[in-house]
Amino acid sequence: MVKTFESALNLIPATPALVLDLPTVTRNAQKLADYARSHFLRVRPHTKTHKSLKMARLQLDCGAQGLTVAKVGEAEIMAAASSDVLVAYPAIDPPRIQRLARLARTVTVRVAVDSLPGIEALAGAAQAAGTTIGLLVDLDVGYHRTGVQSPAAALELAQRISDLTPALRLDGLFFYPGQIWSAAAQQVAELGRVESLLAETIERWRATGLPVEIVSGGSTPTAYQSHLVPSQTEIRPGTYLFNDMNTVRAGFSVIEECAAAILCTVVSTAVPGKAVIDAGTKTLTSDRNARFPDSGYGCVLEFPAARIARLSEEHGEIEFSQSSHRPRIGDRVTIVPNHICPCINLQDRVWLQQTNGSLEQLEIDTRGRQV
């Protein structure tokens, strides 16, 4: 059995409790830093995963060059850890862009954009605030969520940004290969197509004299294949720091690299074949597994063959086969969730397990910063 959380399992005063193991977190951060360094890639981790200034500083100490956020409220807080923040999100509405422009007075703020109205709104806000916002043009490389649809469309936005100097500064390209969840070996062809699209876009910009200093991409599933996209200059993985059953079941990590777990107590065994734990969707979330949606809502480390079959808001139902060993009422168990990021977002603070097994509380500084 995986022993990562054994100390916390005994020491935690009450459940459910989210625990991060600092030695595993540090190893995960260092492993990515080493990979990136060996391929001359910069790392700009997405802080949506941990939402914690302490975790951000750990990543920066391992060599990350800046931070990524989704929301403006996250950017404002993460600016205390780094003076170089990328908002990987299409800010368009006045409340958001005005706050970004104010923040850009004191730290380097970059924003990913995919529309002319977005560019013009940001230019107006930056001008009003007397500052400069750096922009990256978001190119859709196959996830089909945001991003312009062609190298020609990317060039059009880049030219408009360039026209709006000095309120805006054209910094380069942005992409998110969120569709790629295949095994590492199978990513060669998929990432080859991404590289072709980027290379064509960059060529068009350079041909018209536009700069492409930053090409920002990547996700946790593609993180260790980033060298297959040589055009990119920086990567923005988030989940890699903790890992979860999404990364384990898809083959991007092993269970020993999971740095986060939910400690639970078995509160009922009245229904045959089941053990009910004190964690439901308000702790584990309803996120199904990305690769195996029917594999249940996480892995019970003490009973890896058992399936967390159904969640209510505060109950989790673990199913056991007729014959199998199972926990008794009152026992504690440890669960690695499918997707750690939204689980962290449910907590105001979590436990951080130190190298010597002792515990300290860690604030989730940007919890619930949805704007």
Added chain:
Amino acid sequence: MVKTFESALNLIPATPALVLDLPTVTRNAQKLADYARSHFLRVRPHTKTHKSLKMARLQLDCGAQGLTVAKVGEAEIMAAASSDVLVAYPAIDPPRIQRLARLARTVTVRVAVDSLPGIEALAGAAQAAGTTIGLLVDLDVGYHRTGVQSPAAALELAQRISDLTPALRLDGLFFYPGQIWSAAAQQVAELGRVESLLAETIERWRATGLPVEIVSGGSTPTAYQSHLVPSQTEIRPGTYLFNDMNTVRAGFSVIEECAAAILCTVVSTAVPGKAVIDAGTKTLTSDRNARFPDSGYGCVLEFPAARIARLSEEHGEIEFSQSSHRPRIGDRVTIVPNHICPCINLQDRVWLQQTNGSLEQLEIDTRGRQV
């Protein structure tokens, strides 16, 4: 189009924002209160839905006789609104039962139980605190989550509780018909089976001289069919106060009875056939619709035919057919989520829209109280 949130849509300073419409909330509370009164049923609303003292007081003002909670942390806070709190949850572990026993010194605390170890643990904690905890025996009526499996097993627990007077007080029976999501007309047979099981259990208790003062049951889907279970004395619905796409699509409410919505901004329309909003799983949750799991992650009131097809953590992708009318980038839209309870739990505070359309902030007092 439903106009419930029109005022908030214009006045809210930034999105995403969760808005409750007070007139609709009040009508929903009053409607259930009227139904319950006409059937001589008491109402003990489950506060997991709103997690707010102000909403609890509104329910009590409409005649609710006490409150229901899942977790001890919720009980401690809700005790400020009512001196009669039911913990609809099998508390077993020392941290939880010790806090419950302390709370029982100042308010009436009842707990649902389904195990001998649970009963004995609660008795020990109550004795140590010099107080009495009221117990309801949890009987499984078909949801198969918690609850003893037969009237005979319920009698066995009731006798044990009775033996542990005065630390414990046997108050009656508890059930949760969570499996019943069928249309009202089809609930007759299902609730008839529930009534038979309850009646048999009650008969056994009375035959041995045990009291059954409270028979606590119900859910929002069965709330207005509670008269089909004449043995029950009180009902514990939660969602009925706000409603959501679960209650609408299953036919338990109409969209005009939805008192809660998420206001969003369209942040990207770069991908053909889509509009991306600034609300993903960290706002709407990954909860799929209970009756129609493939219907998407909520209903866009301005575009009811459009489907919220995919969520990331902070992005929601609304799909539009080729020809249909669609929002422009920067537009605001209003979404009724599938399941309002976990959405409320993501917010530290929400907006409360008054009868005159003005807005005030409402604290979500028990947000994140998972223990």
